[in-house]
Amino acid sequence: GAVVSQHPSWVICKSGTSVKIECRSLDFQATTMFWYRQFPKQSLMLMATSNEGSKATYEQGVEKDKFLINHASLTLSTLTVTSAHPEDSSFYICSVKTSGEETQYFGPGTRLLVL
């Protein structure tokens, strides 16, 4: 399977600041990348889907102006949480898949704590 990294692995920030999370596919051409959010002991909630070179498609209820997603290459996608607030504190996970393949491979996740 694909090797996926995320950076940073954890971040603490002040309320009102913006935080950028990177997701890299190290050995895999990620034509599609997904961003999920997970609260403790709960399932993963899909936030958005991005195809390389295209605008992301956001799930219902996810604010696209707050969670900015960029997928500029086949190996990199970024999620920027703008003007973060304590309620944005969560575990953010990315996953990747390639064209013609249905299996998604996941990054190790990023823990965000907004004070």
Add this chain to the structure above:
Amino acid sequence: AQTVTQSQPEMSVQEAETVTLSCTYDTSESNYYLFWYKQPPSRQMILVIRQEAYKQQNATENRFSVNFQKAAKSFSLKISDSQLGDTAMYFCAFITPGKLIFGQGTTLQVKP
């Protein structure tokens, strides 16, 4: 609506024994994929096994196997010879065009 249901929030098993995790799903699609992922305390999502709906043969990966009943829309995971490292949250997932639908998860504790 396409849904995945895991009816067992928590389970435990003694080391070296066998345990089965249940999963049911609902879809009107005829061809699709099903997955089991595990999430250990590190929270890294790891693919355990996958099944293509058009294949009648149940998938097997070492100690992990599935019982896929397409008509009943059931996809259970059997873990044989359980090991301490199998302790994790297990998610059943179904792929619908474009995205994965996850179940609520089952927390499995393997006891020494």
